[in-house]
Amino acid sequence: MIGIFDSGVGGLTVVKEIFKHLPNYQIIYFGDTARLPYGTKGADFVKKYSDKITGWLLNKKAKIIIIACHTSSAWASDMLRKKYKNIPIFDMINSAVKDVVKTTKNKKIGVIGTPGTIESGSWNKKLLNEDNSLTVYSASCPLFVPLVEMGFTEGKVTEVIAKEYLKDIKSKKIDTLVLACTHYPLLKKTIQKVMGRNVVIIDPAETVALEIKSFLNKNINLNKKIKKTGSSKFYFSDKPYNLEKISKLCFDKKIEPVIKDPFL
């Protein structure tokens, strides 16, 4: 199985891309709805639970781990790769960084995410590591997640808020914008409208799915070990709020969540 974890339901936008590019693979998903959101929590808290969840997924026979949560990717991915040396661990930053570098022409990049993701400085560091001629502008957009969860993916309210958040980044004339939060792809239409047609929007969920596809094509032994029969499983540590709404926004499959907190 492919293990995917997130702080809540936002990681379903990553599941969507896995379903699209690796349709026959069985997924085990864990959404830490009891402790969400991660985006405004401390680094230690995010690291601790990212570690606990990774261990839990491996116990459940996951052979690959995808850190769908961007805040976990930012704070915990390096630590997890160090701790679980033999497990391929994919996060939302590493694979997208290469894509961003390939995409930009004017070397001006925008990154938007939760306060935690932006504050961690991970995107900035990893983008400059890849190409130090880039200039990176970032902004945290803390109202975007609740907007999506309440169903305000388009319309006047969302546009007013998006304009406010994106004002500074837009003025820098970036040509590439990274959606560094699982919920933001669901606002893509509004974000594109505010930024203008010439800005390329990068959704790391798609990048990571393509990277894993190519990784599995090369790693035949591991590939064989990943179950391709049976249905995917979705675990949540507490009743997921608006699960039906979000999963409908992501894909047509019906999710039957298992709700239990293994860390209580």
Place this chain on the structure above:
Amino acid sequence: MIGIFDSGVGGLTVVKEIFKHLPNYQIIYFGDTARLPYGTKGADFVKKYSDKITGWLLNKKAKIIIIACHTSSAWASDMLRKKYKNIPIFDMINSAVKDVVKTTKNKKIGVIGTPGTIESGSWNKKLLNEDNSLTVYSASCPLFVPLVEMGFTEGKVTEVIAKEYLKDIKSKKIDTLVLACTHYPLLKKTIQKVMGRNVVIIDPAETVALEIKSFLNKNINLNKKIKKTGSSKFYFSDKPYNLEKISKLCFDKKIEPVIKDPFL
């Protein structure tokens, strides 16, 4: 000490009223920032942690408990009073209910709160218990909390969202509106503007402070036991997001938070 708990920093609006009406009393505050928000979590989760926190506060020598969190008040207050029989426990619903009944003239009441508070039906039940000729209209306003936490307490965005949330309630011509969430008093100006000057807005934080003042005047022995020297203490289970901003909105005292999760 007076023990006050909340899911996060919103309970500081209750502390503000205690500081105002009982200025000499020492407070011990616990904000469960590691697990916030409670407003979209399941009832069992909210009950479990409300219980754990109450036990923790009593251990720290609290002589009175105030449940500042409206979602905890809605789901857990009856259970807590049953379990901790000898401890005076105040919540945000019981004392405000009487105030609402005294205030309304046309018997049409509005209640706004988090999805959890509204879904619990507690307000409806307790208001009708007090006066069954009332008609209660309620609405959940899930974006209000993030709006306050991001500093959008006034302005265009907040007004557009408030108009959207309050549309139905306003059309019912209520004369009394309860702010059944700790954060909402910080939006009072906008809410009053949208609802119109003739609607009386009830802030349960103020009601509860006045009720406790009168309770302590009557219960002299208990009153003697509550420490009135030493400074108040503020504990949070994780780094509180925007604590400075929220505490500045509430009062002028500087808070030195102790950050540690006793339930990890």
